[in-house]
Amino acid sequence: DTEVTQTPKHLVMGMTNKKSLKCEQHMGHRAMYWYKQKAKKPPELMFVYSYEKLSINESVPSRFSPECPNSSLLNLHLHALQPEDSALYLCASSQDPRYIYEQYFGPGTRLTVT
């Protein structure tokens, strides 16, 4: 199984809502990543989990809160988002942090903030 799955595929939320994005992999990978991608722009790295430990990207607003319940699951909790946060949110994994450049990506969640 070389697949990274993400749910939901699409999400529409208001600025006062709380929602969560989910990511799962069963490849035994020990590093997982969250990216944000705006239309016609490259993916931007948001967070990295290495052996379930978070490496925080300090430029990411606190309205984005990652969680890694176990080595196979990664969540991104969303609260009080702004319309400019509308984007494709991608999850990825790699065998471990040494293989940071060889990542497997999920299909993404298309988020619209109204």
Added chain:
Amino acid sequence: LAKTTQPISMDSYEGQEVNITCSHNNIATNDYITWYQQFPSQGPRFIIQGYKTKVTNEVASLFIPADRKSSTLSLPRVSLSDTAVYYCLVGEADTGFQKLVFGTGTRLLVSP
């Protein structure tokens, strides 16, 4: 931080060989060169990675000259399904994720 420069877009026809060049003048000694492919509304897909000379797999070839200041991704006999954005990344894991930066990418359009 090894900044990369790629052409914004390229056009080709089915059956042709496509070469996409990435410039990375300040590449560090321990940096590797990695290429990803991304279709619309999908996550990027790892294509190939190399350090020097030539690397080939079932999808593409990667040519890296001796000075390593550039690299060329070669796609043999492209088809319509190769229409995608191709990203070149340069870095090495030991410097941490801060160097993991996707450049602007090259939009390849393959026509019949």
